[in-house]
Each structure stands twice: as structure tokens, then as C-alpha cells.
Amino acid sequence: MNSVRGILNFRHIINGNILMTLFLLILTDMQAQINQNEKPNIVFILVDDLGWKDLGVQGSDYYLTPEIDKLAKEGVRFTNAYAANPVCSPTRASILTGMDPAHQKVNISNWIGAQKYEDRSGDELMQPRIADHLALDRITMAESLKANGYSTYFIGKWHLGETEEYWPENQGFDVNIAGWSRGNPGSFFSPYNNPRLEDGPDGEYLPFRLEREAISLLEKHTKQSNNPFFMYFSMYNVHTPIEAPENFIEIFKNRQEKLGLDSNGVYENDKGVKHRINQSDATYASMVWAMDSVVGSLMNKLEELGLDENTMVIFFSDNGGLSAPGYGVTSNKPLRGGKGWVYEGGIREPLIIKYPPLTDEDSNRVVEYPVISHDFFPTLVDVSGVDKKPDQQFSGISLKPILSSEEMPDRSLYWHYPHYSPQGGKPASVIRSGDWKLIHFYESGENELYNLNADPSESTNLASLKPELASSLEDDLMQYLKDIKAQFPKEK
Template sequence: MLKNSSKYIQVFFLGIFTSLSAYAQDYSDNDKPNILFILVDDLGWKDLGVQGSDYYLTPEIDELARNGVRFTDAYAANPVCSPTRASIITGIDPAHEDVNITNWIGAQEYENRSKDKMIQPVIADNLALERTTIAESFSENGYSTYFIGKWHLGETEEFWPENQGFDKNIAGWSKGNPGSFFSPYSNPRLEDGPDGEYLPFRLGREANSLMEEHAKNQPEKPFFMYFSMYNVHTPIEAPEELTRLFEQRRKSLGLESEGEYEIDSGVKIRTNQSDATYAAMIWAMDSVVGKLKDKLSELGLEENTMIVFFSDNGGLSAPGYGVTSNKPLRGGKGWIYEGGIREPLFIKYPPLTDSKKGTTVGLPVISNDFFPTLLDVANIKYEEDQFSGRSIKNVLQGKSFSKRNLYWHYPHYSPQGGKPASAIRSGDWKLIHFYENDTYELYNLMSDPEEKTDLASLKLDLVNELKTELENYLNSIGASFPKAKE
């Protein structure tokens, strides 16, 4: 398998097209860039070299971060996948009554279990067709729209990407888990490849073929490509030859093969990164990102393509698979602590970011912001009250951004040990409301990003202020709440 897949796992560094630099300086708001939105599944905040990992190798993504703008306080709208994906597609808080996707679609088997203290609210099992999607907006404004990878926003075919504004859909359907990362895939939107073909490499080739086809047949039209990887979700699978390389790397670094753990809120949480198969999955994901960048350069599209790189929730640190650690952040996927919702975010668009490339931005942003931001960059008009998020285009240009609060609502129990909760971030302060016991925790994220020191008992006035703002917000969007069992 290594012989057949080696060309997809090599790292290439191509030179910059210096002849196009003048274009970057002459950028006009009338230009409509191509947009490549890369969403990784379950990638933790620290799962990249540029984010501080000493074990995982991600040279291509690290290079993207160095040549773009890196956000240190970027958030998913929810600690699990489907809600965050809904927020990206609609620009609306997934807890809003018009969306009502606050858990991953298909989670019914985990709902209302006998040991749970509360009854979880019922969520929508699809993204309603009445909602205007990001693909529909771009399509209506002259873009070709392509979807590749994981969808997980509709139980039945009528709600899949091709019926939500995408001209082409490759591999997107109801399931959030690929079943197997090796062909045969049993995916109705992806033909099986040769036995043993690795899914990330296959989807990377599909994306590059679409870009080639677009450049050949529609060179006058911009494209919006939503490349939504199945990596690095379970099942944890990678080519054996890649896994062996990371087993060797683990030994050379003296890491514990079985992992290291601590107990947090009664749950076993992984505290180090040493899983070789997971490291191989990350390497494969990174190499695909490199191939996408190479293809843009080859087609002469690099300077006029905006690349956004993001993850849908925190890394899987507990329980069961527990393959990575989000330390120093607390918790992981399924938790409303920082490890479950804070994500790596890099944005590169030379006309806007070249003057700021390599810089870090500490402004808190959230996945609801992507839709209005991309419309803003593409000079497509919209009504601000259409979205829960706000455009961060000004931030990419180094301009000011007025203060606002961010909100999360996860009224569910997660398989990873998370419990029903809501949260608000206001400046450096974060207040969490846990519904089981009606308790509040308060953290200063500037001085305590690890959320170790609960200051709620010392800051009662601030707790009451943020509590009121959180309650008013959730009521204003018609959010659903868990209920105590009788």
C-alpha cells in the first residue's frame, strides 16, 4: 500500500508565484475570490505542530498558518459535530429554534438513558430546506459550489448537499462516521475504489480533479469548495506503514504507548499525545491539505483563492478511544470546557492577509462568523440580522472589531462524559451553567485558559450579570432546555 500511496504522503513546498504579487496589492472589493473551506472532523486545538504538538507532524498546515492569519481564540458553536456544521452552513446559532440542532444527528441512542438525571430536548434530524445555506448564497451570486466529504446534516437524501445548494456532492450523506477509512466505503455518494484505498487520499484526489475540471471548463467563474474531511474521526485507522513510522517516532521521543490520563469530573481524560495510528491519520490529513495547495498553485489560482482551515469540535480525549490530548485546555469533544470548543483557525487570502501573514489574532471568533465573512470578502450583499455571526473581514485587514459576547448551548449528555450545559464568553470571562445541579462556574481565560480556578464564589456580581445575559440570549433565540426527571 505504501508504494501506491506514497505520492500522496510526500511533503512538497512550492515557490510563490512572484509574478502575481502585484495583483495582491491591487486587490479591489469587486474581485470575487475562489474559496476553499477545509473543515477537519474532531481535530483538537493542539493537534498541529503550529499549535504546540511535539508528536504530530503537520508541515503543510503549519506552512499555511505561517502564510496566513492565525486565530488563537477561535470557537466551534458546539462541542460536537452536527451543530457546528449547521452553524457554518447557515451562519446561525445551532441552538436557534429555526435550526434546533444542538447534538449530533443520530444521537438518539444516547438520549434519555436511565442513569441520566435529566431528559434531553429533542433535536431536528435534518437541516431544514427552508434555511438559506452558504452554498445557495454563493450559487445565486455566480459561484460554482462543490461539496466533498462529511455532511451529517440530514437523515434522508432530500437533505443532502446536492439539495442544499451544492452543484456537486462527493461522499456527503447522512452518516458522520465513514464506517471504514479503507475501500469499500459503502457510501451512496462515493464509488468504491480498489480494495484498501485510503479515504483521505481518495477525497483529496476528487477535490483536485474538481478544481482541474473547473479551471478547464469554467475559468470565468469563481468556485466555493467545502472540503469536509472525515479525518480524524473514529474509527481510528491509517495505513500500517504510516502507523509504524509514528510508532518509531513515539519510541524516539520516549512517549508512553498506552497514553497518560487524569480524572476530571469523574471522567478519564487523556493528558498526552502518543497514539501512533491517530498521528498517522493527522499526517495523512496534512498531506492532503498540501496536495490541495499544490493544485491551486499549479492552476495559477493561489493568489485569488481564500483558504479557511478549521475543526468542528475539540479532540477526542475521553472515554473509550481517547486518542489525543487537548492540554493545556480542559476536556475535549463533548465538553463545553475550552478543550471541547476552542479550535485551530487559519485564514489565508493574499490580497487581504499578506500584509498580516504570520500574525496571531486573540479576538474571540466563532463558527457562526464564517458565512457573513465569506460573503463580505466576495462582496456579496446580505442583511446583518440574517446571521448570528458577524463578518471578521475587518480583522483580516487589521481593523477594529467591536466587543460582543459569544454563547454556547449543549443541553445534552455526550458519550465522552460531557453534561448538559450552556456558556457565555464576555471579554476574558467565561461563565458555564451546568443544568443537572443548577450550578455555575466562572473562569478568567486570559489568566487561566486551563479553567482550573473557579472564581464564581468570589465574583457574585459578575456571575449574576453574565447569568442574566446568557438566559436572555437563550430565551431570545427560542433555545430548548433539558428537564429534570419526575
């Protein structure tokens, strides 16, 4: 009898331990899910070729962007935000790696495909060769977030690899919709001839198709997963070809007349290149309006699904607006130049960040602190609490402190564009230190020096009046480029 009781007691103890173990496992799993859900969702909206002044909140009188203007009121707007490069692929590489794209380990200082499609026989200098893809051994933003429990979704333009082994699905994204080798969609109306996007009905407009794809992903994720998500919505708008629905174009033609705008555009000459200096192109305005509508739909869907209180939203552009030549459809004035140029119009971008922990006092705030596109990756590492590998390098810094109105360190920003652009830009490197900006041009070896606080239009070159400052900044710039083992143009 005692032995039977002993066996029963033993079984009771064992069963109790099993139950306790199961309880602890369930509790641990629940806690993990709670901690997972505490990580913010992230929606990164990258617009293609959107100029610094192409938003109402940035000063445009012609374009209509009510949804993005609303986002700015709910978040923080940066007035000195920069792309890493005046053309697209390098900036995209900097966002995904957190590194200066001119760094030897990235080596994407020009748009991928430039060397294949352009005849540069008339150029004075020989451009360095760049990588034709984002290397698989670079840890991307998506790979880092995915390794820490995030579901990762890519939608839109990729342009970081000529072959599919380098496309989004092989760079950390669970889902890839429409991302492939091309930077230009070919047509904004179906058929798209895109291997990562099924054609829609004839005449379907690409921005609205990608909007529906994004909303569908959000709905599926909410139903099927407890993981936080990272959605990288990399729009093809407002890149060429400049195309929009006819009913949209008619609206902005009427708006032209109402505002008394010259529909043919007004231009000025800068170093032998004509740049548009007014915003009046009805088709481009329609593309901006469509882009704004897509942003509004995404924000509304986040709210409808109850995700808006725990979703960080970043809105940015990959380079300046296209002001010259040929497709000069917008103006970046008062900034000088545009896409393909290292003047402010080519590299300064609209940036809005909506960060859930912000209080009402923090929102609708304007920040003048200079930031750059390789700051995004370290920022997301910081706000999401993901693990950064010990050997992982960042050229940028976290912007989390400034989102909460904390002080940020003084630093210099650098750009390296040792190439000739289709828009007339010449090989150059740049440093911004405080209010001072120095541009070093490689053809002539000359420097241009501007005080951006007093002269944001870069109209008065002070290099001859401040030779010591110019020399000091040039030394700093060249040392930086040496440190990152950047490539330089050479004599032919």
C-alpha cells in the same frame, strides 16, 4: 434613386445600431466575466474532531503537520477560535447558516442521530428533541454563493440530514462527493459503502481518495468555467474509527520511541471521567499526518493552476479533540476537557485563514480576538460581495476587518449544549465576555467562572469569589437563550 439611397442609408443605420448593440452586449458580458473573476474563489477545509493542540504550529511535539504550519505562515492564525458546539452536527449547521445552532430556526444543538442511537434512561434530566436535518428553508452558504455566480462543490462528511432530500445536492451544492447521513465513515479503507462515493480498489485510503476527487474538480473547473468556485472540503479525518495505513503507523511508533512517549497514554480524572493528557497514539498521529498531506496537495494544486492568488482558504475543526472516554486518542492540554465537553478543550479550535488581499505584513499573524463558527458565513458574504437577502439572519459577524488588522467590536459569545455526550459531558450553557467565561450546569444549577487570560486551563472556579459578576453573566446568558428561543433540558 433617392428612395434607394434612403433605403441603403436606413439599412446602414439599422446595421450600425445592431453592431453597436452587439458590441455593447459583448462588452457588458466581458465586464461581467471580469467582475465575476474578481470575486475570490473559496476553499473551506473542515476537519472532523481535530483538537486545538493537534498541529505543530499550535504546539504539538508529536504530530507532524508541515503543510498546515506553512499555511499558517501565509495567513492569519486565530488562537481564540471556537466551534458553536462541542459535537459535530451543530457546528456544521452554524457554518452553513451563519446562525447559532441552538436558535429555534435551526434547532440542532446535538449531533444528528444521537437520540436514535443512545440509551439515555439513566440520565438525570430529559434532553430536548432536536431537528433530524438542516431545514431546507434555511439559506445556506452554498445557496447564497451559487445565487451570485459561484460554482459550488461539496466533498466529504455532511451529517446534516437523515434522508437524501437534505443532503448537499439539495442544499446549494452543484456537486456532492461522499456527503450523506452518516458522520462516521464506517471504514477509512475501501469498500466504503457510501451511496455518494463509488468504492475504490480494496484497501484504498479514504483521505487520499477524497484528495484526488478534490484535485479533479479543481482541474475540471479551471478548464470548463470562468465562474468563481466555493469548495467545501469537509474531511472525515480524524474521526473514529481510528485507522491509518500500516506504514504510516510504523513511522509514528518509531517517533514514539525517539521522543520517549508512553504509547498507552497518560490520563487524569475530571469529574469522574478519564481524559488523556499526552499525545502519543501512533494511529491517530498517522491520521493527522494524512490530513496534513491532503491539505498540502490542495494548496500545491491551487498554485499549479494559478488560482492561489485569488483563493481564500479557511482551515477549521468542528469540535475539540477526542480525549475521553473509550477513544481517548489525543490531548487538548493545556485546555481542559475535549469533544462533548463545554470546557475549552471541547470548543476551542485551530483556525487559519489565508486571504488573497493580505500583504506580507498581514500574513504570519496571530489574532487573539475571540471568533466563532457562525462568523464564517457573514465573512464570506463580505469578502465575495454577494447579496444578502433582507430577511436573512446571522448570529455571527464578518471577520473581514480583522483580516486587514482593523478593530473589531467587543461582544459576548454563547454556547448551548442541553445534552449528555457520549464522552461524559453534562447539559450546560456558556457565555464568554472578554476574558471571563461562565458555565451554567443544568443538573446542579451551579455556575463555574473562569478568567481565561489568567487561567486558560479552567482550573480555578471563581464563582464564589465574584458572585456579582457570575450573576450578571448568568442573566446575560439566559436572556440570550430566551431571545433565540432555545430549548432546555427538563426534569423527568
